[in-house]
């Protein structure tokens with residue numbers, strides 16, 4: 001198991017914080033993002049402005065959360081009352097939970113070291129009146145998260161929603177398949193993201209992807225899984241998801257109402273919304 005808190009979780013949290021400061025949370029409004037990160041706002045803005053290439057990743061990270069939170073709101077409208085954040089990192093959704101009055105329970109699954117660090121950050125960022133989050137420590141490569149969730153009170157016979165963002169690139173294919181199959185076994189839907197193989201990119205975009213890949217490998221969290229969209233569609237059908245939508249850069253830009261969406265088929269990060277029959 002990972003001995004240290006995830007540095008890529010910190011990276012994603014920094015992108016969400018900078019998105020509030022530089023873009024006013026235009027895609028994802030997250031009033032707790034800056035406090036949860038706990039870094040000097042001026043310094044993180046300066047750092048982001050010195051490296052404009054980070055903007056694409058920042059907007060993708062904001063978009064995937066916004067999309068997931070929108071799909072969750074639909075599911076709550078269909079009486080779903082359990083949310084599981086798989087590989088939650090410093091995601092603040094559980095603290096913001098706008099569906100608390102409707103009884104939405106939030107379970108956060110992550111490595112123990114990252115969860116311990118998150119508890120410290122929560123205590124520092126929002127010391128009073130913290131909402132109850134159910135923390136479940138799991139290594140996706142080694143354990144069945146459904147068993148661990150059940151111990152924390154998760155009802156596998158009741159409808160549930162899983163948000164699994166920024167995690168698949170760091171897992172083996174076996175762990176990804178096992179996780180999807182486990183979600184499909186319960187009456188669940190899931191929003192997750194994945195990246196396309198490096199060969200899908202060219203020019204400056206390819207160079208930026210390679211630089212990012214080298215950066216996170218140096219942090220000890222190498223990117224090991226990437227998928228072509230057709231391969232992901234096959235994998236979803238094989239693991240038990242009859243219905244799914246895959247939003248690439250074009251579809252996501254249209255979804256967000258961007259004035260000039262990139263052409264259909266443009267490579268980049270993909271966000272999938274999939275539903276199993278239970």
Ligand SMILES: C[S@@+](CC[C@H](N)C(=O)[O-])C[C@H]1O[C@@H](n2cnc3c(N)ncnc32)[C@H](O)[C@@H]1O
Pocket residue numbers: 006008009010012013086087088089090091109110111114138139140141164165166167170171
């Ligand atoms: C890039 S962070 C994303 C965090 C969060 N979902 C977000 O969007 O900010 C990756 C997360 O996956 C978790 N993770 C990676 N491999 C894992 C594993 N084998 N078992 C459990 N969690 C894992 C890390 O602890 C970290 O929280």
